[in-house]
Amino acid sequence: MTAPLAELFAEYHESLVRMLYRRTGDRDRAEEIAQETFARAVAAPPRNPRPWLFAVALNLVREEGRKAVRQERRLVLYRAEQPEAAEAADETMDRGERIARVREALDALSERDREALLLKAEGFSYDEIAATLGLARGAVGTTLSRARRKLVLAYRAEEDTKHAAS
Amino acid sequence: MPHLDEGTLHALLDGEIPSAELAPIQAHLGGCADCRARLTEEQDLLAESDRLIEVLELPEAAPAVMPVRKAPRRVWPTRLAWAATVVLAAGLGYSARGGPLEPAPTPSRDSVVEARADEPAASEPAVSPAPPAPDPVSQSRDQALAPKLGAAAPPPADARRGKAATGNAAPAEEKAELRAAPVDTAARPPAPPVAQPQSPPAAPTSAVGRVGALRQEATGTRLREVAPAGALADRAAFAVAQPATLPEAMRVLGGSLRLIDGMIPERLEILGDMVRVVYRTGFGELLLAQELQDRVVRFNLIAPRGFPADSLERLRGRVRE
Numbered sequence: 001m002t003a004p005l006a007e008l009f010a011e012y013h014e015s016l017v018r019m020l021y022r023r024t025g026d027r028d029r030a031e032e033i034a035q036e037t038f039a040r041a042v043a044a045p046p047r048n049p050r051p052w053l054f055a056v057a058l059n060l061v062r063e064e065g066r067k068a069v070r071q072e073r074r075l076v077l078y079r080a081e082q083p084e085a086a087e088a089a090d091e092t093m094d095r096g097e098r099i100a101r102v103r104e105a106l107d108a109l110s111e112r113d114r115e116a117l118l119l120k121a122e123g124f125s126y127d128e129i130a131a132t133l134g135l136a137r138g139a140v141g142t143t144l145s146r147a148r149r150k151l152v153l154a155y156r157a158e159e160d161t162k163h164a165a166s
Numbered sequence: 167m168p169h170l171d172e173g174t175l176h177a178l179l180d181g182e183i184p185s186a187e188l189a190p191i192q193a194h195l196g197g198c199a200d201c202r203a204r205l206t207e208e209q210d211l212l213a214e215s216d217r218l219i220e221v222l223e224l225p226e227a228a229p230a231v232m233p234v235r236k237a238p239r240r241v242w243p244t245r246l247a248w249a250a251t252v253v254l255a256a257g258l259g260y261s262a263r264g265g266p267l268e269p270a271p272t273p274s275r276d277s278v279v280e281a282r283a284d285e286p287a288a289s290e291p292a293v294s295p296a297p298p299a300p301d302p303v304s305q306s307r308d309q310a311l312a313p314k315l316g317a318a319a320p321p322p323a324d325a326r327r328g329k330a331a332t333g334n335a336a337p338a339e340e341k342a343e344l345r346a347a348p349v350d351t352a353a354r355p356p357a358p359p360v361a362q363p364q365s366p367p368a369a370p371t372s373a374v375g376r377v378g379a380l381r382q383e384a385t386g387t388r389l390r391e392v393a394p395a396g397a398l399a400d401r402a403a404f405a406v407a408q409p410a411t412l413p414e415a416m417r418v419l420g421g422s423l424r425l426i427d428g429m430i431p432e433r434l435e436i437l438g439d440m441v442r443v444v445y446r447t448g449f450g451e452l453l454l455a456q457e458l459q460d461r462v463v464r465f466n467l468i469a470p471r472g473f474p475a476d477s478l479e480r481l482r483g484r485v486r487e
Contacts, residue, residue: 014224014472018448022222050474095221102221121219121448123477126182141182142173145208148215149172155218 008049009038015122016057022118023061025103033060050124051131058115058132105154113147120144167194170201175208181428181484213430220446410436415443420458424465427484449473454485 013034020030037057046052106114112133119129126140135143167190170178174191177183183191195201415434416423418441425431425443432451435442443454450470456463465485469478 015449015474018224021224022219027225098221102218105218117215117219120180121216123448123474125477125480126177126180139173141175141177141180142171144180145172145176148176148211151218152211152214 005038005042005045008041008053012050012053013038016053019054019118019122020057020061022106022121023058023114029064033057033064036060048131051128054119054122054124055132055134062111101155101158104158105151108154109147109150113143113150116140116143117147117151167191169198170194170204172204172208175201175205176212178205179209179212179428181480209430216446216448220448408436410434410441415441418458419456419463420461422463422487424454424456424463424485424487426454426481427486429481429484447473452481 016037017027017030017034020033021027024030024033034057037053037060040056041049041053106117109117112135115133116129116135119132124132126137129135129140129143130137170191174183178191195205410418412423412434415436418436418439423441423443426445429445432444432446435444440455440457443456445452445454447470449472452470452473453468454465455468456465458464467478467482467485
């Protein structure tokens with residue numbers, strides 16, 4: 001028995017938008033994709049909603065991501081999130097800079113690793129991650145361990161480079 | 167057993183090892199210092215990874231409109247969220263003592279009722295374990311309060327009656343109004359967090375006073391809050407906390423502290439007799455509130471808005487001393 005759509009929306013919408021925002025860096029685009037995803041759920045109500053919704057959303061991201069226009073827009077956003085020229089002290093970073101660095105670090109991951117990490121951040125169980133991404137359940141732990149390690153190392157590496165440059 | 171690979175270590179930290187496989191893994195860890203060291207390293211890595219992702223907070227935006235096949239109809243997120251959470255709560259059949267969740271507090275709150283009205287979406291279910299020996303007095307009191315607690319923010323009155331966990335909608339509403347008055351001193355800026363002790367009412371005339379007196383009889387402890395001592399979740403969510411160290415917290419709880427297996431606490435807080443272990447999650451702060459009552463430590467898990475109910479269930483099962 002599928003949940004009424006209103007409840008589906010109430011329960012998953014914010015989580016989906018947050019995951020999409022972290023995935024794309026673009027709040028508006030995240031909202032658009034979420035709307036499109038729920039519209040598809042209206043047409044074909046899913047039996048196992050959370051993995052279904054997130055899988056459809058991630059597919060939409062991948063499809064759109066291939067367009068060059070999107071790439072350009074993302075670069076613009078990166079720049080918008082960077083602080084204005086000048087003086088950030090070595091040890092302190094303002095939020096915009098920190099956000100940009102985390103995003104860069106996330107981009108260093110493979111698509112699968114990144115998606116697994118973001119789904120975990122939305123409270124998905126290993127079973128749900130496996131279902132959403134089409135992974136074997138036994139592979140989820142390894143995927144997450146690799147993703148977490150890479151994220152942290154990429155982030156630290158950026159800090160080191162920026163330190164060295166200044 | 168051979169050394170544990172990284173995937174296993176992370177599955178362990180995420181609480182995803184099936185119970186049947188847990189024993190040999192723990193046995194290995196008991197005898198293998200290398201794996202223990204690696205486990206600690208992976209735990210730090212996990213925490214740092216979580217912290218980095220949480221830097222990417224969702225920026226503010228206009229409330230969303232749910233898509234429908236026909237002409238778009240504007241649906242208020244508040245009502246949807248509230249309806250969804252009540253259905254969830256009823257479905258889970260959570261105990262009245264626990265009560266539903268309240269949204270995480272901010273220190274500048276003036277009154278409980280006002281604060282609830284401000285929150286864009288209402289509460290979620292806080293599933294708490296049935297206390298070992300529930301005394302009938304406080305249980306019936308909690309049951310009467312439950313519909314009120316369930317009807318947090320501005321829900322339509324008819325929907326509230328229809329979906330209340332028990333049939334006591336009328337007395338609950340009365341209590342709701344009476345709650346509003348004393349409670350506005352409950353949340354105070356910095357120093358003394360927990361509100362003043364309630365003067366024991368000689369002849370209680372209000373529902374508030376009556377409830378307070380009942381609780382006093384039932385547990386034999388001095389009443390600590392101005393508000394009627396509602397469920398642990400209620401007080402935990404709204405009092406203003408003081409940061410605490412582990413020894414302090416254990417002292418308050420009579421020597422033991424409960425934690426969620428596999429999760430790393432962000433900080434500890436003390437509110438009078440209650441200890442709150444704060445965990446960060448992708449949804450906001452998850453609170454493990456615990457208190458010594460009748461020489462037994464009772465606890466409740468309070469999840470932030472949007473936190474999945476099944477994950478909450480799972481975490482509840484992982485609360486250990």
